[in-house]
Amino acid sequence: MLSLNTYLIAVIIGTGLVSWLCRVLPFVLLKRFGMPRFLTNFLAFVPVAIMAAFVASNLFVRHAGSLPTLNVPNFLAAIPCVITAVLTRSLLAIAAVGVVTMALIRFLM
């Protein structure tokens, strides 16, 4: 399976362009035109908000049109991660605890 079909290549190039533009455009525009004051105030809250949003979206299971449900394995595994974060402040320890806990949960459930 070493061949690549042209459709896949077109998909890769197209999606690569889309994601590249989303990454690069803000750098280019802010370099060229500078930063309005309101945007500085707005962006101060982005780090915590977006990281919380990443975590939150992984704790729920989406059911289009009805209420999301709790992602029980992800939620359970998050608990030792938070405890490890508070105790060690080490990303490596947090990730390791998360993976081991998840493997254990999937083994038991």
Place this chain on the structure above:
Amino acid sequence: MNNSLDSKTGLTDTLPTVFGYIGIGLAFGIVSSAAHISALGALLMALITYSGAAQFVIVSMFAIHSPYLSILFSVLMLSARMLLTSMTVAPYFTKDSMRRNIILGSLLTDETFALSMNKLNYTDHRLSFQWLNASNIFAYLAWAAACLAGNLLGGLISNPEQWGLDYALVSMFIGLLYLQIIGDRGEKLGLQFTIVGLVFVLTYIGLIFMPSGIVTLVVTVIACLFGMGVRAHAQS
């Protein structure tokens, strides 16, 4: 993490987060191999599309022969949040050349973004091209290697989730969020926790109406506007 901003520190600061992408990259590689995408296809997708969430979506849409434009649209929806992360990092590099801005922007990811926001708390709110570029390149190469390795291993391991590898990324973001909250002295702790709580509630509600890629973006914007409002009110 310390206040040093050279390229070597960029590598050592990034090392712990690399395990997060290795887990997801392996999982992606395995899934891509199950979807009959060749090793070369998986590698090119990692190098060119370079977005974990987008790559999983592409593989699943590719497998059901989705139309080209709907794949692009889905990836745009997933990537739109990067407008926000790039916009947040870019102001620290306006004094660097346009070329350097383009280089940094091209390889910025959710993880190196989060890492650089954590780093700011140690460096008196400064970042350097050398530091972020080293971090970005390390992440990029680790991602490509993991995606390729996963695809090649695909025949041997059929169920990557069994090993909990996919959870490396979630747990890493839990860690990055915690470090961000306790590290950011610029904001009051109460307001930070209020924003986190608001984001959780809004995400829950948002998921009823919108796919999770959009929810992340919309919820972040609302939470930031809320934060601005609270701060403006406190100052007036």
